[in-house]
Amino acid sequence: MAQVEARQLVKRYADNAALKGFSHVFPGGKITAVLGPSGSGKSTLLSLLAGLQPPDEGGISLDGRDIARLPAERRDFGLVFQNYALFPHLTVAENVGFGLRVRGLPAAERRERVRETLELVRIPHLAERHIHQISGGEQQRVAIARALAFRPKVLLMDEPLSALDARLREDLRAELSRLLRGLDATTIYVTHDQVEALGLGDELVILRDGVIEQSGPPQIVYRHPATSFVASFLGAANVIPATFREGKIELPFVRLVHEDASGIQGPCLAVIRPEDLELATADGPGAFAAELESSLFLGNRMRLHLVAGGERLTADLQDGNQVQAGAPVHLRIRPGRLTLLPA
Amino acid sequence: MRENLRRPGFLPLYAFTLVLWLIVMSPFAVVVLGAFLQTTFLGLSTEQWARGGDGESLFSVKWFGYVWGLYRGTLLFSVKLALLSVLLCLLIGVPGGMVLARRQFPGRDLLESIVLLPLSLPGIALSIGILQAFAIVRGEWWLILAGHLLYTLPFMVRMVMDALRSFDVAALETAARSLGAGYWQRLRWVVLPNLRHAMVAASLLVFCVSWGEFNISFLLNTPLNQTFPAALYATYTTNSFQVSSAATVIFLGVVVPALMAIQWLGGGRGVKLEQGV
Amino acid sequence: MEAAPLATGAGPRRRAWELLLALPLAVVFAAFLLYPILTILLTSLKPGSGVLHSGGGGSSSHTIFSNYLELFRDPIYCEAMLHSLVLSASVALGATLLCLGPAWLFARYEFPGKRLMRAGFALPMSLSGILVGFLAVIMLGRVGFIPQMSQGLTGKAWLSGAAYQLSGLVIAYLYFEIPRGVVTLESALSKFDPRLDAAARSLGASRWQRFLWIVLPLIAPALVATFAVTFSVSLGSFGVALVLSKRFSVLPLELFHQVVAITNFPLASAMAVFLIALALALNFALGRWMRRHFSLRHA
Numbered sequence: 001m002a003q004v005e006a007r008q009l010v011k012r013y014a015d016n017a018a019l020k021g022f023s024h025v026f027p028g029g030k031i032t033a034v035l036g037p038s039g040s041g042k043s044t045l046l047s048l049l050a051g052l053q054p055p056d057e058g059g060i061s062l063d064g065r066d067i068a069r070l071p072a073e074r075r076d077f078g079l080v081f082q083n084y085a086l087f088p089h090l091t092v093a094e095n096v097g098f099g100l101r102v103r104g105l106p107a108a109e110r111r112e113r114v115r116e117t118l119e120l121v122r123i124p125h126l127a128e129r130h131i132h133q134i135s136g137g138e139q140q141r142v143a144i145a146r147a148l149a150f151r152p153k154v155l156l157m158d159e160p161l162s163a164l165d166a167r168l169r170e171d172l173r174a175e176l177s178r179l180l181r182g183l184d185a186t187t188i189y190v191t192h193d194q195v196e197a198l199g200l201g202d203e204l205v206i207l208r209d210g211v212i213e214q215s216g217p218p219q220i221v222y223r224h225p226a227t228s229f230v231a232s233f234l235g236a237a238n239v240i241p242a243t244f245r246e247g248k249i250e251l252p253f254v255r256l257v258h259e260d261a262s263g264i265q266g267p268c269l270a271v272i273r274p275e276d277l278e279l280a281t282a283d284g285p286g287a288f289a290a291e292l293e294s295s296l297f298l299g300n301r302m303r304l305h306l307v308a309g310g311e312r313l314t315a316d317l318q319d320g321n322q323v324q325a326g327a328p329v330h331l332r333i334r335p336g337r338l339t340l341l342p343a
Numbered sequence: 344m345r346e347n348l349r350r351p352g353f354l355p356l357y358a359f360t361l362v363l364w365l366i367v368m369s370p371f372a373v374v375v376l377g378a379f380l381q382t383t384f385l386g387l388s389t390e391q392w393a394r395g396g397d398g399e400s401l402f403s404v405k406w407f408g409y410v411w412g413l414y415r416g417t418l419l420f421s422v423k424l425a426l427l428s429v430l431l432c433l434l435i436g437v438p439g440g441m442v443l444a445r446r447q448f449p450g451r452d453l454l455e456s457i458v459l460l461p462l463s464l465p466g467i468a469l470s471i472g473i474l475q476a477f478a479i480v481r482g483e484w485w486l487i488l489a490g491h492l493l494y495t496l497p498f499m500v501r502m503v504m505d506a507l508r509s510f511d512v513a514a515l516e517t518a519a520r521s522l523g524a525g526y527w528q529r530l531r532w533v534v535l536p537n538l539r540h541a542m543v544a545a546s547l548l549v550f551c552v553s554w555g556e557f558n559i560s561f562l563l564n565t566p567l568n569q570t571f572p573a574a575l576y577a578t579y580t581t582n583s584f585q586v587s588s589a590a591t592v593i594f595l596g597v598v599v600p601a602l603m604a605i606q607w608l609g610g611g612r613g614v615k616l617e618q619g620v
Numbered sequence: 621m622e623a624a625p626l627a628t629g630a631g632p633r634r635r636a637w638e639l640l641l642a643l644p645l646a647v648v649f650a651a652f653l654l655y656p657i658l659t660i661l662l663t664s665l666k667p668g669s670g671v672l673h674s675g676g677g678g679s680s681s682h683t684i685f686s687n688y689l690e691l692f693r694d695p696i697y698c699e700a701m702l703h704s705l706v707l708s709a710s711v712a713l714g715a716t717l718l719c720l721g722p723a724w725l726f727a728r729y730e731f732p733g734k735r736l737m738r739a740g741f742a743l744p745m746s747l748s749g750i751l752v753g754f755l756a757v758i759m760l761g762r763v764g765f766i767p768q769m770s771q772g773l774t775g776k777a778w779l780s781g782a783a784y785q786l787s788g789l790v791i792a793y794l795y796f797e798i799p800r801g802v803v804t805l806e807s808a809l810s811k812f813d814p815r816l817d818a819a820a821r822s823l824g825a826s827r828w829q830r831f832l833w834i835v836l837p838l839i840a841p842a843l844v845a846t847f848a849v850t851f852s853v854s855l856g857s858f859g860v861a862l863v864l865s866k867r868f869s870v871l872p873l874e875l876f877h878q879v880v881a882i883t884n885f886p887l888a889s890a891m892a893v894f895l896i897a898l899a900l901a902l903n904f905a906l907g908r909w910m911r912r913h914f915s916l917r918h919a
Contacts, residue, residue, distance in 0.1 A: 052818050072821035079822035085815040089837045098833075099823035150824065352827075353729055360722040364737050367744060367795065370755035373765045377758060439645030448639055457649050463903050465856020467872045468892035471879060472656030475663055475889070489652045496648065526635065557748035557859050562879070576750045579757075579863055587754060594751065602746060606739040 001028030002153040002186045003063055004049065010057035011044050018044035020210035031180050031187040033201025035194060041210040042190045046158050049188060051075045078147030080157040084139050086131045092142050093127040099150035117149040120179065137168045155187045161196060173199060194234050198222065206230050224339055231271045238313050242270040244340055253309030254288040260340050269341040276337035277315035279330065286332040292325050377588035378406055406589035414574045414590065421554055421571035428491045428553035429546045432499040437542060440503030441534065445512060462497045466558035469493065474562050484568040490559030495549040506541035544608045547601045554597055657896065664889035687890035697874060704855055704871040711793040712851035716843055719801035727809035745799040749859020756783040756792040756864055784866050792860045797850040804849050808842030841913050848906045852899050871895060
């Protein structure tokens with residue numbers, strides 16, 4: 001299985017750098033989701049990996065072989081574009097078969113492979129259609145099929161679902177997960193959508209301003225964000241100034257016993273996810289009082305905006321409708337769900 | 344530029360284009376040279392240069408004086424025609440283009456294609472048509488102007504329509520209406536400001552087209568109302584190459600700055616990309 | 621105050637008088653375009669009034685189409701027509717191929733001096749034909765710049781008098797058709813989505829494969845349009861031939877001759893109708909073809 005390694009990649013445009021020394025090993029056969037806000041350099045990273053443009057500095061290797069100077073057409077990397085970039089003058093089957101045609105596969109074999117691939121993405125009935133005759137979701141499937149048909153060593157995906165509407169995106173996300181896990185191909189999936197990144201990635205890379213902010217398995221990154229940027233970019237988070245000394249943490253509204261292995265001492269930041277706050281009785285352990293400012297009904301839960309000890313807090317509660325505006329609320333942090341960051 | 348040099352295909356394309364461009368430009372250089380030369384031949388034969396050095400200067404501007412004396416009337420007539428064409432195109436073409444771009448009415452598509460038609464018809468054929476249809480007023484100067492309008496209005500109308508279609512004028516107008524703007528206020532504060540650019544560029548183009556128009560002018564002109572291009576033709580057939588060159592340089596002296604201005608206005612979109620490379 | 625319908629604002633309550641703003645435009649084109657075309661259409665059906673050239677039919681056996689019959693029977697006119705078609709077709713082909721380079725460069729690359737280059741290319745397009753003819757004479761005439769220069773440098777006058785031969789005519793036509801082609805093609809090429817090329821690269825297509833299988837099919841409409849535009853302009857071009865053509869006649873020149881020298885207006889009108897019909901047919905065919913092409917691709 002193909003392992004892709006990026007070493008100190010740098011890419012500059014006109015006067016500013018899009019990538020400022022990006023290093024990462026993309027494990028073979030795994031899906032790595034690269035998540036970052038727009039302008040973080042993720043599209044640049046993908047085009048360097050694809051070979052569409054050369055890096056200014058740094059190297060890319062595939063299973064130890066240097067490929068940084070290899071042009072895109074000789075890399076055998078499948079690439080799925082944000083807006084699909086399907087060939088408008090070709091049919092669905094011709095689009096999917098394009099990579100096989102340039103490799104000179106005999107027509108019969110080509111037909112067979114195209115049929116197989118279309119079945120994989122569940123649109124064999126659309127083979128003879130023209131691109132403009134099929135829907136956006138179907139075009140997305142064609143784009144994926146086209147990138148898979150020639151059995152690439154590595155699959156690169158650039159926000160493949162971003163052009164679809166919310167409902168379709170959810171359906172396709174589930175299917176993409178099934179498809180990619182069935183393939184065992186090394187996949188690098190670039191997105192700005194945290195739900196996609198968390199759901200699809202075996203590995204998560206958080207990119208910010210052209211460098212990696214944090215990487216690791218999604219659960220770990222979500223549960224233990226390394227910076228306040230990661231904490232608030234990946235899901236919602238309350239980031240509260242705190243002081244930590246000898247197993248005790250002091251927050252503006254409560255003092256808790258806390259175990260922390262990171263070796264932080266003194267002033268620090270506490271990260272609390274909204275879903276890690278729960279209602280408590282006034283005299284319960286670790287309970288603190290807060291004042292409700294506003295609430296938002298979200299269907300399966302209630303989002304509360306509160307103030308406690310002068311700090312703004314956001315809490316997601318299943319049973320939030322017990323809370324009444326103006327009345328004091330008592331909350332507590334779920335045990336073990338507090339992460340400390342250096343200030 | 345450095346980025347381009349690394350892209351395969353840029354250098355050969357650039358070299359090819361540069362050669363083609365130099366070929367396209369070279370006659371202009373020669374014409375300008377010819378307009379100032381005293382010798383009757385072009386080229387580098389040594390005896391000519393030697394003769395030029397006999398005390399008599401090789402270069403002179405006397406041909407320009409000659410042309411000015413000979414063709415002053417036609418020059419002024421052509422300028423008058425071009426300016427009137429611009430004025431009439433603004434008065435007729437801008438409202439017309441606005442209606443064509445913003446309104447739906449029976450015959451709209453037909454009118455649009457008729458207005459744009461002259462651009463794809465042979466000028467000489469239309470000239471013959473005008474010549475015959477208006478035989479009784481042949482020789483009137485305004486008939487030439489009308490012919491010029493036929494070839495200039497399409498540009499004005501098309502550029503106005505393109506400008507109006509390049510942004511959602513209907514949405515802007517709806518927004519203005521919701522803010523309480525009446526018809527004339529919308530026209531004055533919303534529609535026209537967005538057209539200013541197109542109107543300036545189109546006016547320059549109209550001026551150039553009218554200034555250089557030959558087919559209609561040539562067939563309809565009389566000794567009294569002769570346009571400068573028609574006079575140019577007479578020069579080419581009867582006068583020496585220095586006089587012809589001088590007349591041509593005068594012609595180009597008007598048209599080139601206007602074309603540059605159009606290019607500058609029209610190329611505004613690319614400004615950012617070109618700077619700093 | 622009036623109610624503002626959301627969505628478009630193109631409600632039925634809009635002022636009808638606004639349409640009157642287009643009236644002057646309609647009047648100008650009715651009077652100076654439609655009426656003259658109608659006039660030559662009618663004149664072309666009248667008996668020929670030539671003082672020199674009686675042609676095949678003769679006025680005694682006049683039918684309403686006799687001018688057209690004469691146009692297609694007389695070897696002189698047939699030859700002029702053939703010249704026009706062949707000249708225009710070869711110039712259009714040459715211009716389309718040659719302008720592909722500059723158009724691609726302008727559409728896809730940014731570089732210093734680009735605007736100056738484009739302005740230079742736009743220049744010949746806006747010159748009248750006679751001026752281009754004169755430029756050809758001054759460069760390639762019997763004492764033109766190139767023959768004189770080569771005489772001075774090598775002792776042999778190359779291309780002397782080429783301006784007055786077929787080659788000179790082709791070069792002069794190319795001279796103002798290449799810029800037109802560059803403009804037409806550039807705007808079409810700039811719409812070509814570079815990501816398609818990137819997609820083809822990622823699928824392993826070499827430069828030639830990309831050009832043949834992706835770029836060429838997609839820019840074909842633009843190439844056809846460029847060919848059609850340059851062909852149609854060459855067909856109607858008159859000034860260049862007027863200055864340059866000594867023996868080699870083309871149809872617009874023949875038309876001019878009929879008017880000025882022979883004053884055979886009916887025959888001249890028939891020629892004009894033929895030229896206009898040809899231009900219209902080309903325009904129409906191109907429009908239809910493009911529409912079909914585009915509805916297929918971008919529905």
